Amino acid sequence: MRILAAGDHFVAPELFVRELTAEIGAGHTVTELRLPWPLTPFGPVAEVDEASGDEDTLLEALDGARVCVTQMAPLTRKVLEGSPALRLVVVGRGGPVNVSLEAAAEHGVQVCNTPGRNAAATAEYTVGLLLATVRRIPETSAALAAGRWAGEFYTYGNCGPGLDGARVGLIGCGAVGGRVARALTALGARVRVYDPYAAPEALRAVGAAPVGDLDELLRGSDIVSLHARLTPETRGLLGARELALLPEGAVVVNCARGALLDEDALCDALGSGRLAAAGLDVFAVEPPPPDSRLRSAPRLVMTPHLAGASTAVAHNAARIAAAEVGRFLRGEPLAHRVV
CATH class of the missing domain: 3.40.50.720 (NAD(P)-binding Rossmann-like Domain)
Structure with a gap:
């Protein structure tokens, strides 16, 4: 199975990869994408809020991926429509505001968050x-x-x-x-x-x-x-x-x-x-x-929106996200499903 780890400079893609490997083993293709946040402030992208990166780069990285773990990637209607293989998005934050939940539901994409991580x-x-x-x-x-x-x-x-x-x-x-x-x-x-x-x-x-x-x-x-x-x-x-x-x-x-x-x-x-x-x-x-x-x-x-910034938070987000991917692969109910 192909998984996209769309990390950033806080919850880094390699941190997602490390936790995914610990949870589901190494028998999957994991592609890494690094988004510019927080070195570049997040903002609205198309119809979603507090996102980082652009739709076209994400679309290219998601080609063939069934799962995306991220914190800030803009999972807009355009991105979801252009990613027919995608079936699960796990957002490493308390609210998936960077995901078009309506479009995800229409395209059969389950969405999870990671409550309590920070x-x-x-x-x-x-x-x-x-x-x-x-x-x-x-x-x-x-x-x-x-x-x-x-x-x-x-x-x-x-x-x-x-x-x-x-x-x-x-x-x-x-x-x-x-x-x-x-x-x-x-x-x-x-x-x-x-x-x-x-x-x-x-x-x-x-x-x-x-x-x-x-x-x-x-x-x-x-x-x-x-x-x-x-x-x-x-x-x-x-x-x-x-x-x-x-x-x-x-x-x-x-x-x-x-x-x-x-x-x-x-x-x-x-x-x-x-x-x-x-x-x-x-x-x-x-x-x-x-x-x-x-x-x-x-x-x-x-202070510049730093309350949730600690190394423990980054590890928590990646660990909780990886656990959801493990449940998805095993056919178990997802613990933090939003859609």
Whole structure:
């Protein structure tokens, strides 16, 4: 059987090949393709989102392949229509947004994802970004690197608040939010969660108190961290009205999806001093354009969508994907089938 391992510079094609060999042996033809992400940002390709590479290159690489394992390849309608042998696509990420699911169903192509591969890494990074933002670590590091012993950051008005006793509000509490809740609780924070889809007993199990109303959560949170999925209902979830509900001097952190947060409203709140600081790893447009207000906003810590980037995540994605290919070859039910 012919398999295409369409990796990139994070989940490399050779990593897919290694895990595939361990799972199904070496008696198959595995072709490698390396996509340019993340050295080149992902983006829409035809009708799919967050993809890397182009349709024609992928079509050529898929010639005769029955299986494709990938993270970012653009499995568009054009690609699926032009790959009649293809029967399985396994996407090494939580959501197969780079696959035209409707076209896959029409052409008899099963699609799987790899849920949970980066939950631990994203939770770790969220806590790290939160700490860096609250305790002003990037600013003080930059001052020292520039040769200035910034003693003013030890004054009461300039040092950041601690987490011990802080009121932290989490918006969403799935695989990532639950880990964040446990970690922050261990650091002494008082964690509350707004998540209309989570059972209250599940939230209490991770040390968080459930809150039934978003406005109530915001009014009582010194720190807010976003962990919701991006849907039509959650797009722009935190806008000017919602940010104004936060206590003066609050901190906002977002490692989920950029479009959950109104960036102009955030810049206004930072500029007025109403928000003490913010930390962003995700943006409505990635990378933010040169004229983005975020680039000059005060007390804003920004990182380039790195929360899910760890070597463990890359190995997890390849391993889970290879396991699905093994099930497919053995005729077993697929564990993470989407289509």
